[in-house]
Amino acid sequence: MTHPPSSKLWPLEISFSETQSYSHSSTMAMSTSSSSLSSLSSLSLHTSPRLSLSPFTAATTSITKPKRPISLFLSSTSSSRPTTVIFNAAAADVETSFFDNEDPEFDGVFEPPEVPEGFVPPPSFDDESSETEDEIAAAYEELYGPAYSGMSVLGNDIYVMDSNVKKTGAFGKLKKEKIRDGFEERVVQVRRVTKVVKGGKQLHFRAIVVVGDKQGQVGVGVGKAKEVIGAVQKSAVNARRNIISVPMTKYLTFPHRSEGDYGAAKVMLRPASPGTGVIAGGSVRIVLEMAGVENALGKQLGSKNALNNARATVVGIQKMRQFSDVARERGIPMEELWK
Numbered sequence: 001m002t003h004p005p006s007s008k009l010w011p012l013e014i015s016f017s018e019t020q021s022y023s024h025s026s027t028m029a030m031s032t033s034s035s036s037l038s039s040l041s042s043l044s045l046h047t048s049p050r051l052s053l054s055p056f057t058a059a060t061t062s063i064t065k066p067k068r069p070i071s072l073f074l075s076s077t078s079s080s081r082p083t084t085v086i087f088n089a090a091a092a093d094v095e096t097s098f099f100d101n102e103d104p105e106f107d108g109v110f111e112p113p114e115v116p117e118g119f120v121p122p123p124s125f126d127d128e129s130s131e132t133e134d135e136i137a138a139a140y141e142e143l144y145g146p147a148y149s150g151m152s153v154l155g156n157d158i159y160v161m162d163s164n165v166k167k168t169g170a171f172g173k174l175k176k177e178k179i180r181d182g183f184e185e186r187v188v189q190v191r192r193v194t195k196v197v198k199g200g201k202q203l204h205f206r207a208i209v210v211v212g213d214k215q216g217q218v219g220v221g222v223g224k225a226k227e228v229i230g231a232v233q234k235s236a237v238n239a240r241r242n243i244i245s246v247p248m249t250k251y252l253t254f255p256h257r258s259e260g261d262y263g264a265a266k267v268m269l270r271p272a273s274p275g276t277g278v279i280a281g282g283s284v285r286i287v288l289e290m291a292g293v294e295n296a297l298g299k300q301l302g303s304k305n306a307l308n309n310a311r312a313t314v315v316g317i318q319k320m321r322q323f324s325d326v327a328r329e330r331g332i333p334m335e336e337l338w339k
Contacts, residue, residue, distance in 0.1 A: 183211040185236050186290055188283050189306045190228055207231035208283070208307050211239040212290030218317075219243040220287065220310045247320045252294040255323060260316025265308035269316045270297040283310035291317070 131139075141152065188208040195202040204224045209232060212218035219242045223234025247255055254271040261267070267284055272295040278288050280298030283306045288296055300309050327334040 181240075182213050183217070183240065184214065184290065185232075185239075186210045186212075186286050187232060188286055188310060190231065193224065205231040207235045208310065209235040209239050210283070210286050210290050210310065211236060211243075212287075212292070214290060214292035216246045216248060216292055217243050218246060218287060218291035218314075220307075220314055222307060242314075244314060244318060246291040246293065246317050247322045248293060252292065253296055254293070254320060256320065258316045258319045260312045260314070260319065261302065262312040262315055263305070263308045264303040265300065265305055265312040266302035267309060267312040267316050268299045268301055269313070269320075271295070272297050282306060284313045286310070287313045287317075 186209065188210055190205060190207045193204050193206050195204065204226055205228050206222065206224045207228065208220070208222050210218065210220050219239040221235040221237070221239025221242060223231050223236075223238055225231040225234055249255055249271075251274045253274075254269060256271065258269045259266065260269070272279070274295055276295045276297070278285055278293060278296055278298070280288060280296070282300055282304070284298040284300060287310055288298060298313070302312075303309070323334055323337055327337055
């Protein structure tokens with residue numbers, strides 16, 4: 001495409017009509033003459049009538065709204081039938097708002113709504129009675145918790161905020177505080193174990209921990225880690241997930257005899273008279289002491305493995321039942337159990 005000389009620029013004029021709908025038509029033709037252009041693409045837009053664009057002084061071509069919808073015939077290679085695209089929009093579909101009659105500097109008068117019947121205005125803040133210091137402290141503590149003043153109006157723990165502070169130990173590592181849930185921990189055994197892999201051996205530590213509240217609750221757990229402290233913590237968490245209840249009489253002994261086995265380990269448990277104490281060895285003694293048993297006899301009959309004997313003790317305890325529970329299941333008085 002060649003441009004016309006500078007003396008004869010492209011004629012272009014865009015006319016606008018307020019009620020004119022959005023329509024778009026495009027036609028293009030080129031003339032072989034280098035002096036002028038016979039036709040040019042036309043564009044009609046919908047906007048305000050006061051806007052017009054006439055950048056050229058040469059002969060202009062005016063484009064007005066067509067009397068009928070514009071059809072664009074597009075040739076298609078896949079089909080011989082032409083494709084017709086029709087653009088048509090009614091003037092009523094276009095909504096235009098003008099504020100030519102509004103004065104931007106006009107000062108309107110605000111008219112508040114009427115007060116409804118029976119409305120009682122709230123009391124003023126200055127008319128209310130002043131709060132005491134205790135009431136202010138109680139409200140503050142209820143919202144934000146106890147302060148560092150060392151006093152609690154609501155009876156909360158004044159050291160709760162200090163307990164949440166992260167404490168660091170050696171080498172900048174965070175200290176993990178012990179769980180305060182009423183259970184005591186007792187380490188039964190810590191062993192160094194290795195795992196043979198392709199590149200060599202991996203060294204770990206295995207810890208066996210027994211937890212109990214000495215009131216009839218006990219659990220055995222095991223855990224492995226690369227450090228002893230981590231292994232003990234893991235085994236303590238595992239022991240808390242395996243808590244069992246120990247049936248005991250008023251003399252803090254077993255209600256009857258029992259035997260438990262786990263793997264190659266076998267443990268014999270017997271009740272004892274008051275004042276006997278716990279006569280057992282190895283991990284059996286630790287399990288009975290953490291459970292709160294004060295008078296009992298225990299014997300390891302099989303393997304000497306600490307973990308298997310501790311779990312065999314738990315199995316033997318789970319086999320025990322109270323006399324009252326058996327009588328209730330049978331539906332008879334407890335005195336008839338010995339007849």
